[in-house]
Amino acid sequence: MTDIDLEVSALLVERRVIDWKPYLAGAGIGVLSWVVFAVVAAPIGITTAMSQVAGGIASLFMGGDAVAQNAYWKVHSFKLDYGTLFLVGTFLGALASALASRTFHVEIVPGVWQERFGVSPTRRMIAALAGGALVMYGARMAGGCTSGNGISQGLQLAVVGWTFLAVMFPVGVLTAWMLFGLRAPR
């Protein structure tokens, strides 16, 4: 082998370094699923509990009676139960990880959004507010979110989970295409 060959192969090897972090984190979530199925019989999920919290907040301005009469909140009433405390944990765990890795930073307008829509915080906040409302409404109608439906139902091979993934992902790609363009400059 000549020196040039060696340099070329070294380049190829360097380009093919695999970043294992996403796979490890995914495997970790898989193992966490074993634990929660076995120990608490409660698959990972977010939006059922968030609906309960929303009911608690709604009772502050709609009145407790109106919320108690609601057919949805009758079944999902606000209480500090396993699901709502899991939400508290999710927030605290990400906070701890961000602090431990010294990556905690206040982000108001993220990079990719800024490239496309500029630095205006108002624009970004309106999109986040509207997007958050749609995500939640859609998740409740679909029977769960990416975690509760996609991962927790998906790993059980449930039709509901795989249907959710098969529709949500292409619609998201199409939306991203319309919002950002497929070949927008980086």
Next chain:
Amino acid sequence: MFPVAGNFALLLAVVFGAAFGWLLHRGRVTDYDTIINQFRLRDFTVLKVMVTAIVVGGIGVFVLVQLGGAQLHVRDANMLGTIAGAAIFGVGMVLYGYCPGTGLAAVGTGSVHALVGVLGMLIGAIAYALSFDWVRDNVLSVWKLGPMTLSDVTGLPPVAILFALAVAAVGAFGALEWSDLERA
């Protein structure tokens, strides 16, 4: 002994939730740009995390069920609601840049717009509860399949489907890591 209930389960909720939030951050899916670039097909971090979680989780849970250590919790497939809801979710996720779990976790990493989106989620949840009677009667009632699984649909045992899924995932991600798709 299992499943655990009562106050100890409430403590475990915080512990398991924290493990979930920690893993989401370590997998970089609490990052807006990472999620948006998945939908722009430039960065496949989100699919790597999700599919690995499904394959690893699925194999372990089915082993646990076989050993009698766990039960399945398959939800009903109300197909019209799932399809319509997933479509609304897909649009919302790209506008927001997060899903509910990663958005909540992102608040912990300092994302202010993620926090605004959490307020949006609470508004969305209230809107859903207020429209629930109509949705239940007109959407959730259409094309109900019950707690159906891919095993019921295909007639294949879960083990075979999980094995095929694992092989497909290793193949697809292997090809992805070999290609220049994420470096373009």
